[in-house]
Amino acid sequence: MSLPTVVFLDRATIPAHIELPHLPFDHQWIEYDLTSPDQRLERLQDAQIVITNKVILDCSLLRQLPNLKMIAIAATGFNNVDIECCQELGIAVANVQGYATQSVPEHVIAMMFALKRNLKGYHNDIALGEWQRNKQFCFFTYPISDTAGSTLGVIGSGVLGQATATLAKAIGMNVLFAERKGATTCRDGYVPFEHLLAVSDVITLHCPLNEQTQNCIGASELASMKSSAILINTGRGGLVDEQALVDALKRGGIAGAGCDVFTQEPADDSNPLLANHTLPNLLLTPHVAWGSDSSIQNLAKILMDNISAFVAGETQNRIV
Numbered sequence: 001m002s003l004p005t006v007v008f009l010d011r012a013t014i015p016a017h018i019e020l021p022h023l024p025f026d027h028q029w030i031e032y033d034l035t036s037p038d039q040r041l042e043r044l045q046d047a048q049i050v051i052t053n054k055v056i057l058d059c060s061l062l063r064q065l066p067n068l069k070m071i072a073i074a075a076t077g078f079n080n081v082d083i084e085c086c087q088e089l090g091i092a093v094a095n096v097q098g099y100a101t102q103s104v105p106e107h108v109i110a111m112m113f114a115l116k117r118n119l120k121g122y123h124n125d126i127a128l129g130e131w132q133r134n135k136q137f138c139f140f141t142y143p144i145s146d147t148a149g150s151t152l153g154v155i156g157s158g159v160l161g162q163a164t165a166t167l168a169k170a171i172g173m174n175v176l177f178a179e180r181k182g183a184t185t186c187r188d189g190y191v192p193f194e195h196l197l198a199v200s201d202v203i204t205l206h207c208p209l210n211e212q213t214q215n216c217i218g219a220s221e222l223a224s225m226k227s228s229a230i231l232i233n234t235g236r237g238g239l240v241d242e243q244a245l246v247d248a249l250k251r252g253g254i255a256g257a258g259c260d261v262f263t264q265e266p267a268d269d270s271n272p273l274l275a276n277h278t279l280p281n282l283l284l285t286p287h288v289a290w291g292s293d294s295s296i297q298n299l300a301k302i303l304m305d306n307i308s309a310f311v312a313g314e315t316q317n318r319i320v
Helices: 037-044 083-089 103-116 119-127 130-134 159-170 193-199 219-224 242-251 293-311
Strands: 005-008 028-031 049-052 070-073 092-094 151-155 174-177 202-205 230-233 256-259 282-284
Touching: 049 293, 070 293, 083 092, 092 293, 103 119, 103 159, 103 202, 103 230, 103 256, 103 282, 103 293, 119 130, 151 159, 151 193, 159 174, 174 193, 193 219, 219 242, 242 256
Parallel strands: 005 028, 005 049, 049 070, 070 092, 151 174, 151 202, 202 230, 230 256, 256 282
Antiparallel strands: none
């Protein structure tokens, strides 16, 4: 009997200095730094187990892979895999959960501090010589607001949303959780979506991207927010209408925004956020909120444990 073949389609999404734990069973291991759409079929033809972070595995591809038994997703989000098709074909799918409960909240808080204190704007002023020309020991071109006593609105109450709330409370913030958009009743511990938009000083997004959450923050939602409010998205790019966000920032509809995720990644010059990256109240990072070394090492361990559990006939972190 031939050894099972494990294929990692986008190993470069995990930094090279992060070691992947060894799988405790005999197998053939094949890895590629990156895989383009037209390379997927050839590379997966003999695979029983595939590891993917962001490579799309759609139904038309999956139907051509009769040997495939498991998809191990090297992330929490699984919108790049056709889950219904996997269920139909009997392909197991597992994701990695709870690995970034330190990294993502710290990134959110870092963005929040930077935006509330306008660090990017002041840095740019110094770089452009504005401070030097002003000839004062300090000068104020942007407002600076404290964080303690302000209200954080959390959209998405999973592990990351809860961890962010815990960190926010530790620095003196009041925390609200939003009920699902469009819901007619509120669960205990939640406030209506529209109320959260209206009263929050900072809003952070941690919900999954699906048909219900696509562009859940658009022009009307941004108009409902305080003009002094900040929006932070470390969830998925499609949660926010990017052009509407840029428009709101330019007209002063909201005070600032931090985005770690984009509708298309990597973003190009056609993306409104990237095209307006010089805005002093817009802070961009390249989908790295999850990426502290400790979090990525934790992800690698859970990822390989998911595969080992599947081979052993056990269920761990299974979506299907």
